[in-house]
Amino acid sequence: MRALTAMILAMLAFIPAARTAAVPSAVSLSIVTAKVSKATGDLVSLVYRGVELLAKSTDGHPFAYWSHDARSAHHEVRVTIDPAGNGGERAEVSIKGYYAGTPLGQGPGGGFAADIEIRYALGRGDSGIYTYSIFEHRPEYPDAVLGEARFAAKLGDAFDWMLLDERHDIPVSAMETPDYNKYDYTTIQFEHPAYGFAGTKSGIGLFFVLASTEYLTGPPTKVEFLGHRHNTLLTYWRSSHYGGGTVDVAHGEYWTKVIGPIFVYANHGPDPQALWRDALGQQKKEAAKWPYAWVDGVDYPRAEARGTVKGRLHLHDPGDPDLRARNFRVGLAYPAYSVTTGRAAAQNNPSQVDWDTDSKHYSFWVAGGDDGRFEIPHVRPGRYTLHAFADGALGEYAKADVVVEAGRTLDLGTLDWQLERHGRTIWEIGRVDRSGGEFALGGDYARNGMDRVYAARFPQGVRYVVGQSDYSKDWPYLQVPYPGKPELTPRTIVFDLPRAPAGMAALRIAFAGKQSPAVRVAVNGVPAGEAGNLWFDSALGRNQIRGLWALRDVLFDAALLKAGRNEITLSITGGGVIYDYLRLELAGAR
Numbered sequence: 001m002r003a004l005t006a007m008i009l010a011m012l013a014f015i016p017a018a019r020t021a022a023v024p025s026a027v028s029l030s031i032v033t034a035k036v037s038k039a040t041g042d043l044v045s046l047v048y049r050g051v052e053l054l055a056k057s058t059d060g061h062p063f064a065y066w067s068h069d070a071r072s073a074h075h076e077v078r079v080t081i082d083p084a085g086n087g088g089e090r091a092e093v094s095i096k097g098y099y100a101g102t103p104l105g106q107g108p109g110g111g112f113a114a115d116i117e118i119r120y121a122l123g124r125g126d127s128g129i130y131t132y133s134i135f136e137h138r139p140e141y142p143d144a145v146l147g148e149a150r151f152a153a154k155l156g157d158a159f160d161w162m163l164l165d166e167r168h169d170i171p172v173s174a175m176e177t178p179d180y181n182k183y184d185y186t187t188i189q190f191e192h193p194a195y196g197f198a199g200t201k202s203g204i205g206l207f208f209v210l211a212s213t214e215y216l217t218g219p220p221t222k223v224e225f226l227g228h229r230h231n232t233l234l235t236y237w238r239s240s241h242y243g244g245g246t247v248d249v250a251h252g253e254y255w256t257k258v259i260g261p262i263f264v265y266a267n268h269g270p271d272p273q274a275l276w277r278d279a280l281g282q283q284k285k286e287a288a289k290w291p292y293a294w295v296d297g298v299d300y301p302r303a304e305a306r307g308t309v310k311g312r313l314h315l316h317d318p319g320d321p322d323l324r325a326r327n328f329r330v331g332l333a334y335p336a337y338s339v340t341t342g343r344a345a346a347q348n349n350p351s352q353v354d355w356d357t358d359s360k361h362y363s364f365w366v367a368g369g370d371d372g373r374f375e376i377p378h379v380r381p382g383r384y385t386l387h388a389f390a391d392g393a394l395g396e397y398a399k400a401d402v403v404v405e406a407g408r409t410l411d412l413g414t415l416d417w418q419l420e421r422h423g424r425t426i427w428e429i430g431r432v433d434r435s436g437g438e439f440a441l442g443g444d445y446a447r448n449g450m451d452r453v454y455a456a457r458f459p460q461g462v463r464y465v466v467g468q469s470d471y472s473k474d475w476p477y478l479q480v481p482y483p484g485k486p487e488l489t490p491r492t493i494v495f496d497l498p499r500a501p502a503g504m505a506a507l508r509i510a511f512a513g514k515q516s517p518a519v520r521v522a523v524n525g526v527p528a529g530e531a532g533n534l535w536f537d538s539a540l541g542r543n544q545i546r547g548l549w550a551l552r553d554v555l556f557d558a559a560l561l562k563a564g565r566n567e568i569t570l571s572i573t574g575g576g577v578i579y580d581y582l583r584l585e586l587a588g589a590r
Contacts, residue, residue: 031127032266034120038077041070041095041118043153046129046206048266053206057154059230061106064153064264066133068105068146070118072097080119080297090294092121099141108148108240113141114249119261121294127267128209132260134298137249146247146359149238151208151262155231158204159197161272164226167446169273172197175229182228183542184446186241190219190365194283195226196233196265198272205275208233209263211286212378213365217245218356220329220365221434223544235262238359242513243537243548245359246351248339255360258300261292291378306378307404311412313372313388313397317419319585325390327433328368332376332384332402334361355387356548372417379404388417391433394510394581395419395551422506422553423587427466427495429475430581434549436477436512439579445545451480451576461488466495477512478540479519480576490571493582497566501558503587507531507568509554513539513547513578521554522569528556540576549580558586 035045043064046053056062074097081092096117097104103111114137121130131151137144160172165187175185189210196207208226213219216237223242225234237259238245249255263286269275291302309332317323333355355363368374368388381404388397397417404410436442441454454476461482464475482488507521509531518532531552539547568584 031125032122032129034122034129036093036095036120038095039071039075041066041097043120043129043131043264046264046266048127048204048206049268051158051202051204052156053158053204053266055154055156055231057230059154061152062154065151066116066118066131067108067148067150067152068112068116068133068135070095070097070104070116071106072100072104073102074098074100081121081294088124090121090123092119092294094119099138103144105147105149110147112146113137113144117298121261123294128263128265130261130263130292132258132262132295135255135257135259137253137255139252139254142251144249146238148236148240149247149259149359150234150236151260152235153206153208153233153264155197155206155233158199158202159206159231160200161198162227163198163205163207163272163276164195165192168227169276171200172229172231179448180229181448181543182225183544185228186223186225186542186544188220189213189216189222189224189226192226193287194265194276194279196276196279197227197231198275200272203268203270205267205269205272205279206233207265207267207276207279207282208235209265209279209283209286210235211261211263211283211290211292214362214378214380215257215259217359219363220331221356221546221549223539223546241542242539242544242546243357243535245357246339246353247360249360250340256299257360257362258298261295301380301406303378305406306380307406308375308377308409309379309386309402309404309412310375310409311373312414313368313374313417314414315372315390315393315417315419317393318421319423319425323392324370325392326370327391328370328372328374328388329365329390330368330374330376330386330388331355331363331365332379332386332404333363334358335383335385335400355385381406386412389434392431393417393419394432394508394583421585422504422508422555423585426497426584426586428581428583429464429471429493430579432510432581434512434580435546436578436580437545439471439475439477440473442472442477442545445477446543448543450478450540450543451483454478454480455482455485455488462491464491464493466493475579477545478576478578479570479572480540481572481574490569493568493570495566495568495584497561497563500563501561501586503558505556505558505561505587506585507554507556508583508585509552510580510582511550511552511577512580513537513544514550514575515540516572516575516577518573519552519577520571520573521556522571523556523560524562524567525569526560528560529554534577536575539578545578547578
């Protein structure tokens with residue numbers, strides 16, 4: 001493997017300002033030293049404080065690498081930022097592979113018909129290295145469907161502690177168990193933009209620091225790998241996990257996307273938690289510098305060429321005027337569209353892509369205030385749909401045709417978000433938060449064999465009595481078939497009504513995950529419809545408590561209900577579902 005001796009770049013980037021006139025020929029002042037393969041664009045060495053941070057690895061691909069590398073018959077290596085021209089302030093190298101009839105890329109999902117460029121940059125005083133990847137599909141290239149796409153790093157022996165999120169602040173040895181499952185180590189990317197590994201003995205940490213999530217799939221809710229055992233760090237920007245994402249590009253279409261830059265940050269401190277706190281602090285510094293002014297020559301608008309969108313969402317629920325929603329998530333995403341290439345073409349069945357499954361375009365999300373106010377900065381110019389959701393609000397807000405212009409702030413003012421209602425609430429189970437965590441077994445989801453745990457905890461099935469049962473104890477977050485006992489699979493909700501109602505009723509079910517095509521509903525033994533058209537998202541099979549959220553309303557004649565005791569039965573057609581929230585509404589209920 002040949003390496004770019006542009007780790008001369010490492011030397012030059014860290015020369016103190018007073019010495020930039022005389023460039024030394026040996027490394028002595030570097031914070032990090034790196035080596036990059038000219039053949040692939042892999043980062044094959046990263047040295048910090050004299051310690052090699054990357055591993056050759058006997059488990060899959062070694063070192064640090066983009067899954068879609070630059071290996072190609074038509075290949076180009078360049079210095080894209082020459083430190084000799086900026087006084088040693090910054091250096092950057094580029095390794096680019098051009099599509100020459102053979103798709104580029106390795107690993108899950110195979111190659112992709114596009115030109116792929118990988119860049120690495122070092123700046124004076126930076127305790128780490130930046131990397132980003134640029135995809136470019138030219139109109140003359142054939143249809144292309146992207147498989148899983150990621151940047152990964154295999155770390156060396158200096159690290160023995162994982163730091164991903166609150167649940168995954170653990171020693172690496174805790175993962176070395178016979179029932180280890182890598183899906184136990186997934187979490188929401190948007191909420192954890194700095195994560196990594198540390199060494200209790202070395203005192204060294206290595207973290208992926210994401211200044212922005214604009215290039216990821218469905219950022220505010222997407223559950224993904226950040227790491228797993230064998231000291232592996234990951235940034236997936238397109239995957240098949242938990243509903244996955246879509247990048248389908250047709251022959252005749254020009255498409256390009258810039259993934260990153262991602263900062264691979266090395267630090268040193270007294271303990272893993274101190275290193276993590278430092279990395280989180282570094283993330284805030286990086287976010288303040290986004291978009292990076294030094295990125296040039298690719299489709300990456302600088303700050304002055306981007307816009308800002310702000311406003312306030314005024315939430316109104318006709319059935320609950322005192323509703324106070326929290327944890328607002330507000331974002332701008334490419335308008336929903338249909339895919340007709342790839343698998344959709346093979347099945348003659350166009351698939352719909354919305355913000356939560358779109359990997360092809362950029363999206364821009366923020367956490368709004370509890371008063372509904374939001375401001376979304378650094379948005380690329382274009383036409384978007386504004387989306388919003390919040391804990392406690394059953395539904396999702398959308399406003400189409402939001403046009404963002406370069407260098408301008410668009411104030412949308414107050415936006416009236418009126419939640420849909422079919423009638424007055426008769427009962428509800430759970431809380432709206434796009435997760436099944438509040439339900440029974442909700443704290444145990446990240447383990448193997450939850451179907452068996454479910455069957456053992458509720459051996460006679462689930463019978464939930466409104467007004468008596470406690471959903472945190474009596475309503476399991478998952479509904480799956482009982483092994484060998486299908487008669488126990490249906491779930492029953494029991495409730496009383498003071499009088500027989502008239503008009504229409506609505507059973508509203510919010511799903512946090514599903515791998516069953518539908519849930520059938522019966523009212524007092526009479527079929528009343530189904531909550532159907534559920535998109536398989538693998539959340540149950542991959543040990544999670546959330547996948548793709550969906551709200552389904554089952555409308556039925558309220559004459560199926562009666563005065564006194566009533567029962568609603570939910571039956572799955574196979575697979576299973578994860579519940580977020582259930583509510584029965586009656587129009588004109590007395």
